Amino acid sequence: MEHHNPYLIxxxxxxxxxxxxxxxxxxxREELESWRDMYMRCLDExxxxxxAITANIKQSQDKSIPIRTTKLAYVDSVxxxxxxxxxxxxxNGIFDNRPVSTTAKLSALAKSGEAGKISVPNPGSRAGERSSNAASLKPKKAPLMAKTLSFFKNRFKR
Structure with missing residues (x-):
């Protein structure tokens, strides 16, 4: 308001x-300073x-953040x-007992050019095995589920 009406100061x-x-x-108040000037000076201070405090905190946080590195899990193990x-x-009959090759073995195969000669089993060839094993192994009902189903059968017969 004082900016637009200087006579109000x-x-x-x-x-x-x-x-x-x-x-x-x-x-x-300092010498020859109005209350308005004092308020503005204190606000600026x-x-x-x-x-200054936020810059100091930001600087200390930047120093404390560790450098992120990528680490691989299971590099030398199965x-x-x-x-x-x-x-x-x-x-379900899909458990594969063969050990998984490590990244070192894969990179060695890729460098030698023998990576294309590795035969990968067709997942469709074991589909028949899974269906026959799944049919023979009927999942067993949990006791609480069996009890609930028998309760519903008896309830709707009345």
Missing amino acids: EDTDELWLLHSQKEFRTKK REARLS VKPPRNVARQQAR
């Missing part, structure tokens, strides 16, 4: 006094102090599936 000194005392209680997956694979 003389009359608003009391309002600036209230704002200055409310926000900056410990600050004192506060912003400068906060920006990859094992989780227990529940291995059980399901064994139950």
Whole structure:
């Protein structure tokens, strides 16, 4: 308001006094400084102090962040599936007991040019085996499910 109406600056000194005392209680006016000037000076000092603190914090965080590196798991060992997956694979007849080749072996094969000579089993050839094993191994119902199904059968007969 004072920017558009400069003649009000003389009359608003009391309002600036209230704002200055409310926000900056410990600050004192300098020589020949109005309350408005003091308020603006203290506000600028506060912003400068906060920006210095945030710059300091940002700098310390940048120093503390470690350099990220990529690490490979299972580089020199055989990859094992989780227990529940291995059980399901064994139950359904799709468990593959052959060890998985490591990345070093694969890169050596690729360099020697023998990577194209490796035969990969056709997944469709074992589809017949899976269906025959799955038919012979009927999944067993859980006891609570069997009890619930028998309850529903008895309930709807009435």
